[in-house]
Amino acid sequence: xxxxxxxxxxxxxxxxxxxxxxxxxxxxxxxxxxxxxxxxxxxxxxxxxxxxxxxxxxxxxxxxxxxxxxxxxxxxxxxxxxxxxxxxxxxxxxxxxxxxxxxxxxxxxxxxxxxxxxxxxxxxxxxxxxxxxxxxxxxxxxxxxxxxxxxxxxxxxxxxxxxxxxxxxxxxxxxxxxxxxxxxxxxxxxxxxxxxxxxxxxxxxxxxxxxxxxxxxxxxxxxxxxxxxxxxxxxxxxxxxxxxxxxxxxxxxxxxxxxxxxxxxxxxxxxxxxxxxxxxxxxxxxxxxxxxxxxxxxxxxxxxxxxxxxxxxxxxxxxxxxxxxxxxxxxxxxxxxxxxxxxxxxxxxxxxxxxxxxxxxxxxxxxxxxxxxxxxxxxxxxxxxxxxxxxxxxxxxxxxxxxxxxxxxxxxxxxxxxxxxxxxxxxxxxxxxxxxxxxxxxxxxxxxxxxxxxxxxxxxxxxxxxxxxxxxxxxxxxxxxxxxxxxxxxxxxxxxxxxxxxxxxxxxxxx
Amino acid sequence: xxxxxxxxxxxxxxxxxxxxxxxxxxxxxxxxxxxxxxxxxxxxxxxxxxxxxxxxxxxxxxxxxxxxxxxxxxxxxxxxxxxxxxxxxxxxxxxxxxxxxxxxxxxxxxxxxxxxxxxxxxxxxxxxxxxxxxxxxxxxxxxxxxxxxxxxxxxxxxxxxxxxxxxxxxxxxxxxxxxxxxxxxxxxxxxxxxxxxxxxxxxxxxxxxxxxxxxxxxxxxxxxxxxxxxxxxxxxxxxxxxxxxxxxxxxxxxxxxxxxxxxxxxxxxxxxxxxxxxxxxxxxxxxxxxxxxxxxxxxxxxxxxxxxxxxxxxxxxxxxxxxxxxxxxxxxxxxxxxxxx
Numbered sequence: 001x002x003x004x005x006x007x008x009x010x011x012x013x014x015x016x017x018x019x020x021x022x023x024x025x026x027x028x029x030x031x032x033x034x035x036x037x038x039x040x041x042x043x044x045x046x047x048x049x050x051x052x053x054x055x056x057x058x059x060x061x062x063x064x065x066x067x068x069x070x071x072x073x074x075x076x077x078x079x080x081x082x083x084x085x086x087x088x089x090x091x092x093x094x095x096x097x098x099x100x101x102x103x104x105x106x107x108x109x110x111x112x113x114x115x116x117x118x119x120x121x122x123x124x125x126x127x128x129x130x131x132x133x134x135x136x137x138x139x140x141x142x143x144x145x146x147x148x149x150x151x152x153x154x155x156x157x158x159x160x161x162x163x164x165x166x167x168x169x170x171x172x173x174x175x176x177x178x179x180x181x182x183x184x185x186x187x188x189x190x191x192x193x194x195x196x197x198x199x200x201x202x203x204x205x206x207x208x209x210x211x212x213x214x215x216x217x218x219x220x221x222x223x224x225x226x227x228x229x230x231x232x233x234x235x236x237x238x239x240x241x242x243x244x245x246x247x248x249x250x251x252x253x254x255x256x257x258x259x260x261x262x263x264x265x266x267x268x269x270x271x272x273x274x275x276x277x278x279x280x281x282x283x284x285x286x287x288x289x290x291x292x293x294x295x296x297x298x299x300x301x302x303x304x305x306x307x308x309x310x311x312x313x314x315x316x317x318x319x320x321x322x323x324x325x326x327x328x329x330x331x332x333x334x335x336x337x338x339x340x341x342x343x344x345x346x347x348x349x350x351x352x353x354x355x356x357x358x359x360x361x362x363x364x365x366x367x368x369x370x371x372x373x374x375x376x377x378x379x380x381x382x383x384x385x386x387x388x389x390x391x392x393x394x395x396x397x398x399x400x401x402x403x404x405x406x407x408x409x410x411x412x413x414x415x416x417x418x419x420x421x422x423x424x425x426x427x428x429x430x431x432x433x434x435x436x437x438x439x440x441x442x443x444x445x446x447x448x449x450x451x452x453x454x455x456x457x458x459x460x461x462x463x464x465x466x467x468x469x470x471x472x473x474x475x476x477x478x479x480x481x482x483x484x485x486x487x488x489x490x491x492x493x494x495x496x497x498x499x500x501x502x503x504x505x506x507x508x509x510x511x
Numbered sequence: 512x513x514x515x516x517x518x519x520x521x522x523x524x525x526x527x528x529x530x531x532x533x534x535x536x537x538x539x540x541x542x543x544x545x546x547x548x549x550x551x552x553x554x555x556x557x558x559x560x561x562x563x564x565x566x567x568x569x570x571x572x573x574x575x576x577x578x579x580x581x582x583x584x585x586x587x588x589x590x591x592x593x594x595x596x597x598x599x600x601x602x603x604x605x606x607x608x609x610x611x612x613x614x615x616x617x618x619x620x621x622x623x624x625x626x627x628x629x630x631x632x633x634x635x636x637x638x639x640x641x642x643x644x645x646x647x648x649x650x651x652x653x654x655x656x657x658x659x660x661x662x663x664x665x666x667x668x669x670x671x672x673x674x675x676x677x678x679x680x681x682x683x684x685x686x687x688x689x690x691x692x693x694x695x696x697x698x699x700x701x702x703x704x705x706x707x708x709x710x711x712x713x714x715x716x717x718x719x720x721x722x723x724x725x726x727x728x729x730x731x732x733x734x735x736x737x738x739x740x741x742x743x744x745x746x747x748x749x750x751x752x753x754x755x756x757x758x759x760x761x762x763x764x765x766x767x768x769x770x771x772x773x774x775x776x777x778x779x780x781x782x783x784x785x786x787x788x789x790x791x792x793x794x795x796x797x798x799x800x801x802x803x804x805x806x807x808x809x810x811x812x813x814x815x816x817x818x819x820x821x822x823x824x825x826x827x828x829x830x831x832x833x834x835x836x837x838x839x840x841x842x843x844x845x846x847x848x849x850x851x852x
Contacts, residue, residue, distance in 0.1 A: 041825070042754045059738035059830050060589055203590045212836055214656060214811040362658065363635040365837040366814075367824070433823075433843055434676040434767075 007469055010480040015087040017480070018100060019392055020465055022080045025111060026073060026385075027462060030455075033069055033119075039448070056121045064204040068118040068130070074230065075107040075137050078184075080388060081237045082144060085177060088244050090155055093491050095147040099140050106136025138188055145181040150174040154497075162249040164257035172257035173248075176240055179261050183268040184233045190272055191226040194219045208373040212366050221275045229271035231380060232288070236264055238387050239295050242335045245391060246302045256297035263290030281354070292347060299336040306332060330407025331398070334390045338383050341415055345422045346380045360429070368428050375425035379418045386414045389458065396465070397475060409457045417450025565691045565759060565766075568780050572773025574611060574694065576604040577852075578725070578792045585729040586736030587720060589832045594720060602717055602725045603849040605772035605795050606696035606803060607708060609678045609688035615708050616644055616670070616679075616686040624711065627684065630668050632840050635660070643671040644686075646707050656811035660838065668840060669704030676844040678766055694771040696801045696847035702815040702839035705804040705848035716806030717851035719834065722818050725851075726798070727831040728791030738830045740790035740797040745829065749788045750775055750799030751822045752829055758783045759822075767844035768822050769800055798829040801847035813838060821845035 011017040034040070035049045036057075050057060057065070082103050086096040110133025117126035149155075156169035164172035194202055202219045207227055210220060240260070248256070266287025274280040303326055310325020311317035317325070327333055353361055353372065361369050393406055424443040431439050468474040579601050587594035619625040630645040631638055650664035672681055677699045678692035700708075702716075709715050717725065727737040739745055751757055751770040758781060759768045773795040774780070777787030790797045802817035814836040820828035823845050827833065 037825075042756075058733055058735060059743070060591070060735040062827065063589070212658075212812070212814060214658070214809070358658065358660075359636045363637070363838060363841075365817075365835055365841060365843070367828070367835045433845065434674075 003472075007476070010469075010476050012104065014480050014483045015083050015100075016392075016395055016483065017476070018083050018104060019080055019395075020462075021104075022076050022083070022107070023389075023392065024462060025108070026076050027458060029069070029073055029076075029111070029115070033115075039444075055119045057119070061118070063206050063209075065118040066206065067204060068114045071134070072107075072111040072114045074234070075110045075134065077234060077384070077388070078137060078141075079103045079107040080392075081234065081241065082140065084241045084391070085144065085237070086147075088241065089148065089174065089177060091147040092494060093487060095143065099143045099147060102136055102143060103140035106133050106138075106140055109133030110137065134192075138185065138192075141181060141185045141188070145178060145185065148174060148178040148181055150178050162253070164254040172261065173240065173244065173253070176236075176257050176260045176264065179264045180233055180236050180240065183264050184230065187226050187229045187233065187268060187272060190222045190275075191230070194222045194226070208370040211369060211373065212362075218275050222272075225271040225274040225280075229268050231377060231384075232267055232271070232291070233264070235380065235384050236260070236291060238335075238384055238391075239298065239339065242387060242391060243298045243302075245394070246298075246305065246332065246335075248298055248301050250301065252297040252301045256294040256301075259290050259297070260294035263287050263292075263294055267291060285354075288347075292343070295339050299339055302332070302336045329403070330411055331390045331394045331403060334407055334411050335387045337411060338387050338390075338414075341418070342380065342383050345418045346376060346383065349376055349422060349426065364428055372425040375421050379421055382414065383418065386410055386454070389461075393461065396461075397479075406457055406461065409453055413450040413453040413457075415450075417447045417454070420444075420446035420450065566781065567691050567693075568758070568771050568774070569694065570771050570773040570776055570778065570780075572605055572776060572795055574603070574605045574608045574772055577601045578604050578794055580721070580725050580792050583729065585724045585727070586731065587723060587832075589830075591731075591736045594724075596720060596724055600717075600721060600851055602721065602792070602794065602851040604793060606801060606847045606849045607705075608694050608772055609697050610693040612670075612697035612700065612708060613679050613686040613688045615711060619646070619707070619711055620644075620684065620686075625669065625707070626666075627672060627681070630666050632668050633660075633663075634838050634840050641668050641671050642673040644669045644704070646703075648703050648706075651808050651813065652810070654811045659811055660813040662813050662839060667703035668701050668842075669707055670700050671842060674699060674842075676767060689766075692766065692769075695769045696772055696796070698767060698769065698801055698844050698847050699842045700804075700847065701842045702804050702837075704842070706806065706839075708848070709806075709850040712850070714850035714852045716804055716848060718807050719805045719816055719818065721851055722797075722803065722805050723831055725792050725794055726790050726818070730791065737791075738832075739788075740794065740831065741786070741788045745798075745826045746786055748775070748784060749786050750796070750820075750829060752799040752820060753823060753825050755799070755822070757785075769844075770822075772796055772800075774800075798831065799824075801845055802835055802843075804846065804848040806851075815839045815841075817846060 011021050032049060032053070035045045037046070040046050049055070083100060086099050110130055113126040113129035113133060117123060117130055150170050150172075155171055155174055157163055157165040157171050159169065161169075166172065197219055198204070202217075205220065205223075207224050210216060210224070213220075216224070243253075243256075264287075267284055267290075268287070270280050270283030270285075270287050273283060277283070306329070307317075307322045307325045310328050311321055314321055349372070353376075361372065389410060390407065393403070393410075398406055420443045424440070424447065427436060427439055427443070465476075468476055471477075579599060580596075581599050582595075582597055584593050584595045586592070616625060620627065625644050625646045627644050629640050629642055632641050645666050645668050648662075648664065648667040651662040653659070653661040655661075670677065670679070672679075678689045678695060678697075679686050680689060706716055726740050730737055732743050737743065739749070741749060747755055748757070749755075751759070751768075751774065757768075757770055757774075759770050761768070775785045775788040776795065778785055788798070789795060797819055799820050800822060801819070802821045803819050805816050805818055807816060815838070817835045817837070818831070818833070820826075820830075820833065828835070
C-alpha cells in the first residue's frame with residue numbers, strides 16, 4: 001500500500017509524474033478514438049472499437065462528438081504546458097501546487113465526462129461535469145496568470161541581465177508567458193460564450209465546413225477566431241518553454257521577447273476581431289509575422305549555441321564539424337528544426353492559401369479546400385506534440401543510443417508524415433483527379449508509415465516508463481527525489497524570505 | 512544460411528561483433544528493400560481501361576423512371592430544421608446516365624442549341640480554352656459580394672470532349688457512350704451541362720431542399736431525421752463509396768469507378784452482395800456513386816452545390832445533409848446529376 005501511495009504521490013505531485021499521466025491520457029485517447037475514422041473504418045477496426053466499448057454513435061452528432069474530442073485533447077495538452085511552466089518559471093510553491101492541482105482535476109474531469117457524454121450517450125450530468133472540468137482549467141489559467149505577473153518585485157531582473165527586460169527590470173520572457181496566458185483566457189471566453197448559446201441560436205459546426213458560406217453569424221465567427229488563436233497560443237507556449245529550456249538569452253532574446261509579446265497581442269486581437277472587423281486578417285498577418293520572427297530568433301540562437309558547444313574543443317571547426325555538432329543531439333536540435341519545418345508545412349501553406357485563394361483554392365471544389373484546411377491545422381497540432389515529446393524525453397533523461405533513436409525517429413518520421421500530408425492536401429496543384437491514384441496511394445502510405453513509427457516509438461517510451469514505475473528505485477524515484485529536493489530548497493528560501501518580512505514588520509511595529 | 516547462423520548465434524548468446532555487424536547490415540538492407548518495395552508498389556500506375564474491361568451489369572432499374580415526392584414538412588439539414596415544401600414534385604429515380612446524356616448531346620446538336628469546338632472557361636482569376644460541347648447561358652445575377660465571381664452571359668462548357676475520364680466517344684459529330692459504361696452515371700459534366708440537359712427536356716435541376724427531401728424522407732429515428740436514404744447506419748455494401756469494395760473498385764483511374772445506376776438494390780452481382788439502399792421515395796444512388804449537382808443559385812456567391820458524396824469519399828460525405836460546392840464550370844469523374852420537374 002505504501003509503495004502504491006509513493007507511486008501515486010509521484011504521478012500526481014511531481015511535474016514529471018503529472019506530465020506522464022497527461023501523456024498517457026492523450027495516448028489512450030489517440031489510440032481509441034483514432035480507430036473511428038480513416039482507413040481504420042475500411043479495416044473493420046472501428047466496428048470492433050464501437051461494439052467492444054459499447055459506444056453509441058449517431059450520424060447527426062458526429063461533428064459535436066469531434067468538437068468534444070478536440071477539446072478533451074486540448075485541455076490535456078494545455079495541462080502539460082502548464083506543468084512545464086509552473087516548473088521552469090519562478091513562482092511560489094503554493095502557487096505551483098494550486099495551479100497544478102486545479103488544472104489536473106479540471107482536465108481529467110473534462111476528459112472523462114466529455115468523452116462519456118459524446119461517445120456513450122447523452123447523459124446531461126456528464127455534459128455538466130465536462131463544463132465543470134473546463135471551468136476548472138479556466139480557473140487554473142487565472143491562477144497561472146496571477147502567478148506569472150511580471151511586475152512583481154521578486155521576479156525583476158538585474159540591469160545587466162542577459163535576458164530581455166525593461167528599464168525597470170521587468171522580465172520580458174515572463175511578460176510573454178503572462179500575455180500568452182491572458183490571451184488564452186480571453187480566447188477561451190469567446191469559445192465559452194458561444195458555447196453557452198448552443199442549441200439556443202448556435203448550432204454545432206466544423207470550421208472547415210463553413211469556410212465558403214457567404215454569411216456567417218457572429219457566434220460562428222467567434223468560434224472560428226477562437227479555434228485559430230487557441231492553437232496558435234499553444235504553439236507560442238511550447239516555443240517559450242523550449243526557449244527557456246535551451247537557456248535562450250543575449251541580444252536575440254532581447255529582440256525576440258518584445259517581438260513575441262507584440263505578436264501575441266496582435267494575433268490574438270486579429271483572430272478575435274474577425275467577429276466584427278472585415279479586415280481582421282491583415283492584423284493577423286502582422287501579428288503572426290512578429291511571432292514567427294521571435295521563433296526564428298530562437299532557432300538562430302539555439303542552433304548557434306549547439307554548434308558552439310559541440311565544437312568547443314576545436315580551434316577552427318569546418319562545415320562538417322559544425323553540422324556534426326548541430327545534429328549531435330536530436331532532442332535539442334529537433335524543436336528548432338520542427339519550427340523551421342512548420343514554415344513549409346503550416347505557415348507557408350497558410351500564406352499560399354491566403355495569397356492564391358481566389359486564383360486556386362476557391363476554384364477547387366469545397367471538399368479539396370476542406371482537406372487543405374484540416375491538413376493544415378492537424379499538422380500544426382501534431383508538430384506541437386512532437387516538440388512536447390522531445391522536451392519530455394529530455395526531462396526523462398533519455399541518453400545514448402535510445403536518445404538518438406527516439407529523437408531521430410521522431411524528427412524524420414514525423415516530417416515524412418507531415419510533408420506527405422501537406423503534399424496530399426495540395427495535390428490538385430500538380431495532379432488531376434483522373435491521374436491521382438498513384439500519388440494518393442504513395443502519400444497515404446508515407447503518412448501512415450510516419451505516424452505509425454512515431455506511435456510505436458511513443459508506445460515503447462511509455463511502456464518503459466510504466467515498467468520503471470514497478471522498480472523500487474526506478475527512474476521515477478530519482479526524478480521525484482530531485483524534484484522534492486528542489487521544492488524543499490525553494491520552500492526554505494521562501495520561508496526565509498517570509499521570516500525576514502515578518503521580522504521587518506515586527507521591527508516596524510515595535511518602533 | 513549465413514543469415515540463419517547469425518540469428519542462431521545471437522539467440523545462443525554467442526554473437527561475435529562480426530556477426531552482430533552482419534545482422535545489423537542485413538536488417539538494414541532488408542528494411543530498405545521492404546521500404547523500397549512498399550513505395551514502388553504504391554507508386555505503380557493504376558490499372559487503365561485498356562488493362563481491365565469493366566463488366567456490363569444491368570441492375571434492372573429504369574433510368575427513365577420518376578418518383579413523386581409529396582408536399583409537406585421534412586427535417587432539413589444536420590440539425591433537422593422542419594421545412595415545408597408546399598408542392599408535389601417529381602425527381603428522377605436514378606442519376607442521368609452516359610447513354611441518356613449522349614442522346615441529349617446528339618439531339619441538341621441537331622437542334623442547333625449545342626456546338627462542339629473550343630470554348631473559353633473562366634474560373635477564379637483565370638481563363639483557358641477547352642475543347643468540348645458548349646452552349647449559351649444567360650448569366651447569373653451578380654451582387655459583387657466578397658469572394659463572389661461574376662458568371663457572365665455567354666457560351667459555357669458543358670462537357671470537355673477531349674478530357675480523360677469522359678465515358679462518351681465522338682465520331683463524325685455523333686456522341687455515343689462507351690458500351691460498358693452506358694448505364695453508369697454521366698460524369699465530367701459541368702453545372703452548365705447538367706442544367707442544359709434538364710432545361711432541354713423542360714425539366715430542372717432539383718434545389719438542395721428538394722434533393723434532400725427526396726433522399727431522406729420525413730421519418731425520424733433515434734430522435735433525428737434519417738442520415739442516409741435507407742436508414743440510420745451505413746454498411747460497406749449500401750453504396751458506392753471509399754470503403755464499399757464493390758466490383759468496380761479496380762477500375763479506378765482513367766474512367767472512374769462508378770457503379771451502374773441503381774446497382775445497390777439488394778441483388779448480388781458476381782458474388783458481390785448489395786443491400787437494397789433505396790430512398791423512402793424509391794430513389795437510388797442518393798448516397799455515394801457520384802456527387803449530384805443541384806440547381807440553386809444563392810445570392811452573394813457564385814458556387815453551385817452538390818449532394819450525396821461519391822465513390823471517392825468516406826461515409827461522412829454520404830450523409831444526406833452534407834454538401835460540396837464548386838464553380839459552375841467545374842467537372843469531375845466524381846460529379847453527375849439528376850433532374851426534377
